[in-house]
Amino acid sequence: MLPRDRDPQFIAAVKSILADLRMRGANQDYCARCETNDWNVDVIRVFAIPMPLANGGPPTALPPPSQAYIPTLCIVCNKCGNMILHNLQSLTRTDPAYLRKLGFKE
Numbered sequence: 090m091l092p093r094d095r096d097p098q099f100i101a102a103v104k105s106i107l108a109d110l111r112m113r114g115a116n117q118d119y120c121a122r123c124e125t126n127d128w129n130v131d132v133i134r135v136f137a138i139p140m141p142l143a144n145g146g147p148p149t150a151l152p153p154p155s156q157a158y159i160p161t162l163c164i165v166c167n168k169c170g171n172m173i174l175h176n177l178q179s180l181t182r183t184d185p186a187y188l189r190k191l192g193f194k195e
């Protein structure tokens with residue numbers, strides 16, 4: 090199995106998502122913090138813990154176990170580390186096959 094950064098299917102899917110972002114107006118290539126145009130792009134899982142109910146009683150010591158996550162496109166500035174996160178569930182709503190192409194199997 091190829092690492093993600095050498096997998097042609099993954100690379101094509103990332104390029105397609107980036108092109109889709111441009112179509113949606115996200116076309117600023119320079120970092121908002123340091124004005125550099127040098128990025129690393131990858132996908133990550135952002136684990137999500139549901140908020141407790143407003144009247145759900147006192148907080149528990151530990152959050153409930155959760156496997157819920159948000160498939161996320163993570164763009165990191167190679168100079169200053171500024172991170173830009175895009176929710177892939179939202180971006181791929183019209184074509185869920187993209188999530189599988191990006192490595193989200195479940």
Ligand SMILES: [Zn+2]
Pocket residue numbers: 120121122123124125166167168169170171
């Ligand atoms: Zn930067």
